[in-house]
Amino acid sequence: MSACYSFGKHLVKGSQVFFRSGLSFGFVNRKPVLPGHILVSPLRVVERFRDLTNDELADLFQSTQIISKVIEQEYNATSLSIALQDGPDAGQTVEHVHVHVLPRKPEDFKANDEIYDKLDEHNQVNFDGDEKANWRTETDMSKEAGRLRELFDDVYTKPV
Template structure:
């Protein structure tokens, strides 16, 4: 795997579990629910409308492919698929990304509470609340294996 940039953040290759020519999927350093992953275009583009038509197509086809695998792997019954486009929409990293969250009945008291959690999940100033590189690498390796032979 090559180097991956997520906004100003250089990702460890071990965090990335799936990639195409234009997009990549990676595990989340602070997931809202188990299996909460991100899909992003390779090119750092701050806003959704900054993407080319080819990038949009690949981003959403990749998101769909990843979503199928993640929902099954985490025994989800539904998915929340979300794009926070710009800081006033809750985007904390100025690089387009799709949140994919496998959902189950009763995972939140009120179903829409997931959006409140999503808005603040990575804004805690202390880094000790984030997952370890080893933990993220283990999840990434497990997920990567689910795409072998997948077409």
């Protein structure tokens, strides 16, 4: 994968990207709500869902579907939560369209819809003011991305 990908105002290292289509990329989450919680985003930085081109929209959802099948199997899930928070009032914390894919299992939350509360909280600043305190290490993220990369056809993982 290339050296870095833009994710709003942030950069995602290529080592943390496990999937790339013509217009989208899949990458591991620095602060997952559940093991296997990944993100899928268009390559072009687009703040709102309404601003995607038809081709970007189709590619984003096709990529999400391809990735979801692998994530569900790899994490021995029985279901998936697939979420897109569109705008700050919907909980979007990065100004770049992205889809959350979370592998689900029976009773992973006491109340099923708790997942949305956890999503809402997952990028918030900690009580000590350090938003990076609960982030995974770059090494851990690269290892997970490398393992996931092996599960996709070469067409989605070749360096660009």
